[in-house]
Amino acid sequence: MAHKKLQRFQEIKTFPNVFEMPENMAHKWVTHFNNQHPLVLELACGKGEYTVGLARLHSENNHIGVDIKGNRIWRGALTALNEGLHNVAFLRTPIEQIQQYFLPNSVAAIWITFPDPQLRLSKAKKRLTHPRFLRLYQQILQPNGVVHLKTDSPNMYQFTKTVINLFGLELLQDYDNLYADPNLLPEHTIKTHYEQLDIAQSNRIHFLAFKLNHTLPIEKDVELKKLIELHGTD
Numbered sequence: 754m755a756h757k758k759l760q761r762f763q764e765i766k767t768f769p770n771v772f773e774m775p776e777n778m779a780h781k782w783v784t785h786f787n788n789q790h791p792l793v794l795e796l797a798c799g800k801g802e803y804t805v806g807l808a809r810l811h812s813e814n815n816h817i818g819v820d821i822k823g824n825r826i827w828r829g830a831l832t833a834l835n836e837g838l839h840n841v842a843f844l845r846t847p848i849e850q851i852q853q854y855f856l857p858n859s860v861a862a863i864w865i866t867f868p869d870p871q872l873r874l875s876k877a878k879k880r881l882t883h884p885r886f887l888r889l890y891q892q893i894l895q896p897n898g899v900v901h902l903k904t905d906s907p908n909m910y911q912f913t914k915t916v917i918n919l920f921g922l923e924l925l926q927d928y929d930n931l932y933a934d935p936n937l938l939p940e941h942t943i944k945t946h947y948e949q950l951d952i953a954q955s956n957r958i959h960f961l962a963f964k965l966n967h968t969l970p971i972e973k974d975v976e977l978k979k980l981i982e983l984h985g986t987d
Contacts, residue, residue, distance in 0.1 A: 761827040765845075771830045773823065773845040778854045785842060786815045791861035794819055796848055796868075796881060799947060801829015801841075803866045803903075806943035808833065808841045814861065818843045819851065848881065848889075855893040863890055863900045867947040870906035877981060882913040884920065884969045884977065891965045899925060902961045903941075905948065910959035915980055917961070920969050926962035933957075 765771045772778060783789055791814045795804045798818030808816040818841075820826050826843045833841035844854060871879045878885050882902060890900060902913055910929070917924050928934060931941060941960065948958070 758824040761824040765823050765827050765830060765843075768827075768830045768834065768843075770833055770841055771823075771826060771843045771845065774850075775844075775854070778844075779856045779859075782815070782817075782842075782855075782859075786840065788815070790815045790840070792817060792855070792859055793862045793864070794851075794855075794860055795864045795866060796851070797865065798829065798843070799825050799867075799945060801826060801832070801843060802945040803864055803943050804843070805829050805832050805836075805838065805841060807864070807940055808838050809836075810939050812840055815840050815842070817841075819846065819848065821845060821847050848886065852889050852892040857892060858895045860890075860893045861895055861898055863894065863898070864903070865901065866903045867905065867945055868902075868909065870904065870909035870912075872906075872908055874978075874982065877912070877978065880909065880912060882909070882916055884916060884971075884974055887916070887920075887965055888969050891969070894965060896966075897964065899962055899964055902959075903931070903948075904959050905957070907959065910961065911984075912981060913961055915984070916977065917963050919973060919977055919980065921967050923964040923966045924961070925964065926960060928960040929957070931958040931960040 782792060793807060793814045793816050795818045798804050798820045801818040804816050804818035818826065818829055823845050826845055830843045846854060865881050868881045871877065877883060904910055
């Protein structure tokens with residue numbers, strides 16, 4: 754397994770659709786894609802199934818999967834190359850540094866699919882919908898940009914709803930049981946490797962879509978911590 758990981762790390766260095774912590778990349782996406790189509794990010798993309806799936810559905814957008822683990826990115830990047838999907842790229846970087854790689858107001862939408870729910874309360878700040886991360890997303894999202902969360906974790910789902918309510922964010926879609934809806938859009942039905950593992954064993958998929966249309970005062974983070982302690986959304 755270690756040998757395979759090393760091999761993949763070496764291979765992605767040769768892939769034209771993979772960028773590993775590149776310098777001055779924020780200004781280069783237009784050049785890379787050779788167009789000015791909207792940018793759509795998948796954060797903590799893992800093997801990139803959602804990035805590639807969205808790219809198949811929406812050729813009018815440029816789709817970028819972001820993850821720190823290069824051996825996972827390898828799978829999605831290779832699939833995109835084999836299928837000739839020129840509207841797909843992958844960025845290897847910690848999510849905490851995301852604002853370094855995109856210009857302000859340059860990202861149309863963000864997808865967060867089956868992230869680690871970081872179940873322990875002490876790990877709450879590592880949840881990708883914690884205000885600490887949402888403030889980073891605000892730096893790069895367009896004013897009407899949308900954040901999509903798809904998760905099998907009821908804790909992650911309820912935590913994110915608590916954040917949305919506390920900060921007065923605009924909630925666009927809320928599915929407690931996504932696949933029970935008969936009128937799903939095609940992008941809702943893309944399945945990732947982690948979804949198929951059903952780690953949470955919740956027997957249902959939760960989905961939220963919301964806008965970061967308000968400021969997120971840091972002083973409210975203390976109130977958020979109290980709320981999740983009180984209501985058990987950790």
